[in-house]
Amino acid sequence: MASIPRRMLKTQHYRQALEISERMVIDIKYELSDSDYAVAIDLMTKVFGIDAAKHCFEGLPLAAKTNDG
Numbered sequence: 001m002a003s004i005p006r007r008m009l010k011t012q013h014y015r016q017a018l019e020i021s022e023r024m025v026i027d028i029k030y031e032l033s034d035s036d037y038a039v040a041i042d043l044m045t046k047v048f049g050i051d052a053a054k055h056c057f058e059g060l061p062l063a064a065k066t067n068d069g
Contacts, residue, residue: 005039018043037064 005024008017021040024030032040037060044053057065 005036005043009039009043014043014046018047032064034064 005017005021008014008020018040021036021043025032041053041057044056
């Protein structure tokens with residue numbers, strides 16, 4: 001199910017992909033992985049701009065902000 005927003009991102013359906021991603025979290029209580037957070041930030045940038053994406057990034061859990069790999 002998490003691959004749906006990723007596939008839509010590739011087809012440039014940014015707003016729809018962002019809506020699906022948000023619904024997954026709110027309605028289904030889907031727990032996002034680090035890569036899901038990355039896709040969400042990318043979508044936020046494309047739909048609402050860098051300031052919105054920065055605000056979204058600042059609200060992420062600390063574990064999702066680090067690169068331990």
